[in-house]
Amino acid sequence: MTLLTQSSTWQALSAHSKNVPHMRELFATDAARFNKMSLSACGLLLDYSKNRATAETLDLLFALASNSQLEAKIKAMFAGEIINTTEKRAVLHTALRSTAEQSIIAEGQDIVPEVQQTLNKMQGFVSSVTSGQWKGYTGKAITDIVSIGIGGSFLGPKIVSQALRPYWNPELKCHFVANVDGTSISEKLKLLDPETTLFIMSSKSFGTQETLTNTLTAREWFLAKGGLQSDVAKHFVAVTSNVAKATDFGIDSDNIFPMWDWVGGRYSLWSAIGLPIALLIGMDNFRALLSGAHQMDEHFANAPLTENMPVIMGLLSLWYGNFFNAQSHVVLTYDHYLRGLPAYFQQLDMESNGKSVTLNGTDVDYSTGPVIWGGEGTNGQHAYHQLLHQGTALIPADFIMPLQSHNPIGEHHDQLASNCFGQTQALMQGRTFDEALAELANSALPAAKKQLIAKHKVMPGNKPSNTLLMDKLTPSTLGALIALYEHRTFVQGAIWDINSFDQWGVELGKDLGNDVLARIGAGQDCDALDASSNALINLYRQGKI
Numbered sequence: 276m277t278l279l280t281q282s283s284t285w286q287a288l289s290a291h292s293k294n295v296p297h298m299r300e301l302f303a304t305d306a307a308r309f310n311k312m313s314l315s316a317c318g319l320l321l322d323y324s325k326n327r328a329t330a331e332t333l334d335l336l337f338a339l340a341s342n343s344q345l346e347a348k349i350k351a352m353f354a355g356e357i358i359n360t361t362e363k364r365a366v367l368h369t370a371l372r373s374t375a376e377q378s379i380i381a382e383g384q385d386i387v388p389e390v391q392q393t394l395n396k397m398q399g400f401v402s403s404v405t406s407g408q409w410k411g412y413t414g415k416a417i418t419d420i421v422s423i424g425i426g427g428s429f430l431g432p433k434i435v436s437q438a439l440r441p442y443w444n445p446e447l448k449c450h451f452v453a454n455v456d457g458t459s460i461s462e463k464l465k466l467l468d469p470e471t472t473l474f475i476m477s478s479k480s481f482g483t484q485e486t487l488t489n490t491l492t493a494r495e496w497f498l499a500k501g502g503l504q505s506d507v508a509k510h511f512v513a514v515t516s517n518v519a520k521a522t523d524f525g526i527d528s529d530n531i532f533p534m535w536d537w538v539g540g541r542y543s544l545w546s547a548i549g550l551p552i553a554l555l556i557g558m559d560n561f562r563a564l565l566s567g568a569h570q571m572d573e574h575f576a577n578a579p580l581t582e583n584m585p586v587i588m589g590l591l592s593l594w595y596g597n598f599f600n601a602q603s604h605v606v607l608t609y610d611h612y613l614r615g616l617p618a619y620f621q622q623l624d625m626e627s628n629g630k631s632v633t634l635n636g637t638d639v640d641y642s643t644g645p646v647i648w649g650g651e652g653t654n655g656q657h658a659y660h661q662l663l664h665q666g667t668a669l670i671p672a673d674f675i676m677p678l679q680s681h682n683p684i685g686e687h688h689d690q691l692a693s694n695c696f697g698q699t700q701a702l703m704q705g706r707t708f709d710e711a712l713a714e715l716a717n718s719a720l721p722a723a724k725k726q727l728i729a730k731h732k733v734m735p736g737n738k739p740s741n742t743l744l745m746d747k748l749t750p751s752t753l754g755a756l757i758a759l760y761e762h763r764t765f766v767q768g769a770i771w772d773i774n775s776f777d778q779w780g781v782e783l784g785k786d787l788g789n790d791v792l793a794r795i796g797a798g799q800d801c802d803a804l805d806a807s808s809n810a811l812i813n814l815y816r817q818g819k820i
């Protein structure tokens with residue numbers, strides 16, 4: 276057994292998990308439950324009262340956090356200690372949204388000045404492109420940006436841009452290409468004019484196959500359409516921590532925006548990887564996004580554990596995963612602009628906490644990161660919510676909704692809000708057999724049939740949810756919201772004692788993919804691998820089944 280599961284707090288939580296009353300009862304016996312179990316910070320309000328938790332539950336969870344040295348681990352991250360031990364890196368995405376007055380040391384050097392310099396370089400670039408001063412090779416202003424990148428170099432820019440659509444510069448369009456499937460880039464290129472298109476190649480490593488291949492294809496297209504090699508600098512810029520490789524690739528050194536080893540890919544939208552966002556919403560709004568995240572950093576670093584939003588959310592999710600066998604967690608966004616957020620949180624959390632050994636290499640004997648999934652409300656209510664209400668799996672849910680809409684037409688927003696709140700209520704209270712039977716009182720069905728139908732209409736309730744509200748979706752509230760989930764992920768990784776900042780599983784896929792590519796391109800059929808892989812490669816080589 277690991278020290279964690281042997282600990283008296285863990286054992287106490289395990290025993291306590293069998294004795295928590297149904298939430299209906301918890302609400303019926305405490306009119307102040309919402310007041311006690313809700314919290315405001317950084318423009319967000321978290322209602323966590325619809326959870327299977329009593330004061331004793333929370334005390335035990337906070338004790339678990341304290342015993343896991345959570346506060347010291349938070350300090351270590353902010354202080355730039357090498358907490359990504361397998362890759363020997365500090366984890367300092369928080370430095371990207373620090374104030375210019377702060378001083379943050381990584382590997383013996385204050386990194387705030389270079390963060391500020393890069394922001395200033397982004398500012399100059401954004402103003403040059405959006406003012407029309409930056410010209411394409413025929414002297415025309417840029418109208419279209421194509422952001423090429425994958426993983427963290429794609430999801431952050433894409434989803435934040437999508438979320439902040441009301442703030443877009445109407446003169447500019449942005450397209451995202453991630454997939455190496457030639458269809459993705461081909462369909463985009465069909466829409467574009469090489470004279471007015473600017474490509475941003477985003478790759479921290481500058482070694483990711485998909486991104487390099489898509490960039491080469493974009494460059495070939497540009498040259499085939501009439502651009503000259505000497506025009507490439509006007510149409511291609513890169514964001515990378517590997518400046519040497521980008522220069523070798525042919526990107527003009529003035530057009531390279533740096534990032535650093537101490538920023539993980541899935542935490543990088545705050546760096547120059549966020550350039551497509553900055554181009555679309557302008558630098559002031561981009562800085563407001565950073566500032567919202569910075570406020571959440573301050574809250575996370577300074578609020579006591581019992582009033583700390585990421586800590587509370589992290590602990591409650593861990594409670595269900597480790598003590599109620601919940602294997603997934605659903606994120607439901609009641610705002611069309613936030614429809615991409617579940618996919619963003621999916622990468623953030625699953626790539627971070629999909630681990631099974633502790634920092635010192637011991638196999639864990641508890642479950643770690645759950646499957647994160649979700650979608651936009653209200654659409655899910657007409658689909659997978661059925662399983663949330665009556666399925667056999669316990670799936671804790673986060674409901675996220677702004678109180679004010681950017682598009683306040685008629686009764687739309689009232690209906691959206693009523694669906695959001697109605698769902699959390701239904702999940703919590705469910706419907707008893709007697710209630711279901713009473714609803715059938717006026718039907719003409721025979722008594723036995725009523726009993727049967729009532730049985731099918733029973734919903735156990737007691738399904739946990741958090742509700743996160745904000746006044747309005749703005750760059751600042753979005754920044755705080757994303758940072759909240761980053762830190763929630765950190766809290767869980769810290770308690771599980773795993774490295775939330777490496778991704779060896781993803782790396783293996785890349786290595787084997789390259790090996791298979793070489794075998795596909797070889798002059799002969801493959802017989803060196805397992806029978807299935809050999810057969811699949813050879814069928815592919817033949818081009819038919």
Ligand SMILES: O=P(O)(O)OC[C@H]1O[C@H](O)[C@H](O)[C@@H](O)[C@@H]1O
Nearest residue numbers: 426427428478479480483540781
């Ligand atoms: O930015 P790049 O170096 O091209 O990396 C892109 C992506 O590659 C890998 O798959 C990592 O697991 C991701 O976290 C990363 O964001």
